[in-house]
Amino acid sequence: MTxxxxxxxxxxxxxxxxxxxxxxxxxxxxxxxxxxxxTSGARLRESEFGxxxxxxxxxMGACQDCWVWTEDGGRLRACSTPVAExxxxxxxxxxxxxx
Amino acid sequence: MAGPVIVVGxxxxxxxxxxxxxxxxxxxxxxxxxxxxxxxxxxxxxxGFTRPHEALYGSExxxxxxxxxxxxxxxxxxDWRPETLVWAARDxxxxxxxxxxxxxxxxAALILATGATDRVMPLPxxxxxxxxxxxxxxxxxxxxxxxxxxxxxxxxxGPLLYLVAWQYLKAGAAVQAVLxxxxxxxxxxxxxxxxxxxxxxxxxxxxxxxxxxxxxRIATGIMPVAIEGDDRAAAVRWRDATGQDHRTECxxxxxxxxLRSETQxxxxxxxxxxxxxxxxxxxxxxxxxGRAGVPGVYLAGDGAQVRGADAAELAGRLAACAxxxxxxxxxxxxxxxxLRRRLAPMTRFRRGLERAFPWPANLAAALxxxxxxxxxxxxxxxxxxxxxxxxxxxxxxxAKAFSRTGMGRCQGRMCxxxxxxxxxxxxxxxxxxxxxxxxxxxxxxxxxATEAAP
Ligand SMILES: Cc1cc2nc3c(=O)[nH]c(=O)nc-3n(C[C@H](O)[C@H](O)[C@H](O)COP(=O)(O)OP(=O)(O)OC[C@H]3O[C@@H](n4cnc5c(N)ncnc54)[C@H](O)[C@@H]3O)c2cc1C
Ligand code: FES
Numbered sequence: 001m002t003x004x005x006x007x008x009x010x011x012x013x014x015x016x017x018x019x020x021x022x023x024x025x026x027x028x029x030x031x032x033x034x035x036x037x038x039t040s041g042a043r044l045r046e047s048e049f050g051x052x053x054x055x056x057x058x059x060m061g062a063c064q065d066c067w068v069w070t071e072d073g074g075r076l077r078a079c080s081t082p083v084a085e086x087x088x089x090x091x092x093x094x095x096x097x098x099x
Numbered sequence: 100m101a102g103p104v105i106v107v108g109x110x111x112x113x114x115x116x117x118x119x120x121x122x123x124x125x126x127x128x129x130x131x132x133x134x135x136x137x138x139x140x141x142x143x144x145x146x147g148f149t150r151p152h153e154a155l156y157g158s159e160x161x162x163x164x165x166x167x168x169x170x171x172x173x174x175x176x177x178d179w180r181p182e183t184l185v186w187a188a189r190d191x192x193x194x195x196x197x198x199x200x201x202x203x204x205x206x207a208a209l210i211l212a213t214g215a216t217d218r219v220m221p222l223p224x225x226x227x228x229x230x231x232x233x234x235x236x237x238x239x240x241x242x243x244x245x246x247x248x249x250x251x252x253x254x255x256x257g258p259l260l261y262l263v264a265w266q267y268l269k270a271g272a273a274v275q276a277v278l279x280x281x282x283x284x285x286x287x288x289x290x291x292x293x294x295x296x297x298x299x300x301x302x303x304x305x306x307x308x309x310x311x312x313x314x315x316r317i318a319t320g321i322m323p324v325a326i327e328g329d330d331r332a333a334a335v336r337w338r339d340a341t342g343q344d345h346r347t348e349c350x351x352x353x354x355x356x357x358l359r360s361e362t363q364x365x366x367x368x369x370x371x372x373x374x375x376x377x378x379x380x381x382x383x384x385x386x387x388x389g390r391a392g393v394p395g396v397y398l399a400g401d402g403a404q405v406r407g408a409d410a411a412e413l414a415g416r417l418a419a420c421a422x423x424x425x426x427x428x429x430x431x432x433x434x435x436x437x438l439r440r441r442l443a444p445m446t447r448f449r450r451g452l453e454r455a456f457p458w459p460a461n462l463a464a465a466l467x468x469x470x471x472x473x474x475x476x477x478x479x480x481x482x483x484x485x486x487x488x489x490x491x492x493x494x495x496x497x498a499k500a501f502s503r504t505g506m507g508r509c510q511g512r513m514c515x516x517x518x519x520x521x522x523x524x525x526x527x528x529x530x531x532x533x534x535x536x537x538x539x540x541x542x543x544x545x546x547x548a549t550e551a552a553p
Contacts, residue, residue, distance in 0.1 A: 029147060
């Protein structure tokens with residue numbers, strides 16, 4: 001599946017590798033986690049209310065729609081978290097503990 | 100009152116406020132949630148990106164450069180706290196969180212320059228991946244050099260609708276349509292107010308002309324029906340001004356209907372609010388210089404009233420003058436008179452924008468019962484209507500208690516204004532009768548410290 005977001009410049013940056021649902025994904029240094037995930041995929045998480053996938057909305061830290069779970073159960077706001085080498089996140093079937 | 104002067108927000112308003120305080124010999128605290136200064140319009144790209152100011156800010160490049168230079172010059176002279184969220188205000192102190200640690204900062208005076216976010220009207224399908232706010236679409240481009248899609252539709256109303264569509268056109272996206280809920284005649288009727296800033300009228304017209312030249316379909320006076328797609332946005336259904344139905348295929352949708360002021364902190368600092376009929380919003384009350392009803396609290400920029408970036412710079416400086424004066428520092432009256440005079444046409448222009456691109460309150464009543472209003476808690480319009488009807492919730496805070504609308508993680512930033520419209524329409528009452536969602540601490544969820552696995 002193609003990603004939601006398309007790069008239109010600034011592609012000369014150093015590559016960063018992360019793991020998404022167990023698979024290796026390549027991103028660029030300076031990407032937000034949201035951009036890293038959505039240039040290669042089309043979802044950040046499953047809505048805990050069963051209404052389908054979500055992929056963020058405001059991109060500016062206001063809507064809180066872009067939360068992503070790390071493999072060890074942590075929570076990151078993807079639009080305001082810079083991607084870092086070795087991050088491991090899950091976008092499917094993650095538990096959703098009360099906030 | 101003990102403590103320094105604290106400025107919240109390092110956008111145009113906050114930077115110019117801090118700068119004026121420094122000129123008076125103070126060392127204010129300048130707090131900003133994001134890593135870099137600049138605010139929304141002059142948002143910076145991360146370190147390591149190379150596009151010049153001209154590419155990022157277009158006609159506003161010189162202003163952006165000046166503001167960024169001012170912010171850099173300030174850094175050694177202020178207590179600069181980036182990546183710090185102000186999450187509450189009480190008893191003349193702010194509660195702030197940085198890197199997972201919270202502390203309380205008392206202030207002698209507080210200048211809130213918290214800016215605005217997109218104002219959104221929900222429609223069926225608005226939670227699909229590929230749908231962002233107009234501001235979000237712009238941030239993707241400006242701060243990350245990405246488009247939200249190769250074939251986007253832009254939907255809503257206001258100057259940002261045309262600006263973002265134009266920026267996408269320039270970035271090489273195949274913009275499928277610009278769908279504006281405001282009838283074109285409104286713009287003509289608003290001209291006497293809009294002409295307070297003729298340069299901006301001309302610029303808006305240029306964007307429209309460039310889009311038309313490139314063959315982009317622009318429709319005004321439309322009614323959005325739904326965004327369709329399985330697991331991602333694939334088409335927008337809409338009705339044109341003559342009542343005909345259309346379906347425009349796309350791979351992304353940017354939506355927004357103007358801006359809403361970010362007022363939670365003003366609320367927690369106990370500022371009084373009043374209903375602003377032009378904006379159809381409850382806004383914190385302040386005098387011309389930015390003094391809120393509470394002693395020692397000042398409001399500047401879009402967080403007080405949405406007058407745009409140029410006004411934010413002037414209002415920030417003016418609020419700092421007012422604070423200095425109230426703290427006993429002499430400020431030349433001529434400076435304040437000049438600032439007030441320069442702000443006057445901007446206030447008039449704002450009233451023009453409200454007339455030209457009105458918030459489409461009527462769409463809330465037309466929203467189908469099954470449409471999600473609150474995306475955090477997946478609350479439908481029907482549930483909200485029942486809270487107002489069967490359960491008799493007379494205002495938004497009671498409706499929130501019954502339906503959880505506005506209780507989610509975004510604290511009603513995205514749904515609050517639309518939810519109030521849905522409730523008012525269901526109860527057959529004017530919008531001001533259903534009140535406003537009160538701010539609650541923490542104003543945003545506090546980050547949970549998490550580290551990348553090795
Ligand atoms: C997404 C978006 C895009 C826009 N694009 C344009 C454009 O292209 N052209 C144009 O003319 N106008 C644009 N505008 C309008 C323009 O942004 C504003 O007029 C201008 O930026 C307002 O300046 P300000 O200083 O009042 O607020 P802002 O520039 O919004 O700055 C407010 C700052 O306060 C910070 N903040 C808020 N709350 C807290 C808190 N609790 N703790 C810590 N920090 C906090 C924010 O992170 C932000 O940096 C845009 C507005 C938005 C929302
Ligand atoms: S996309 Fe809205 S908070 Fe991240």
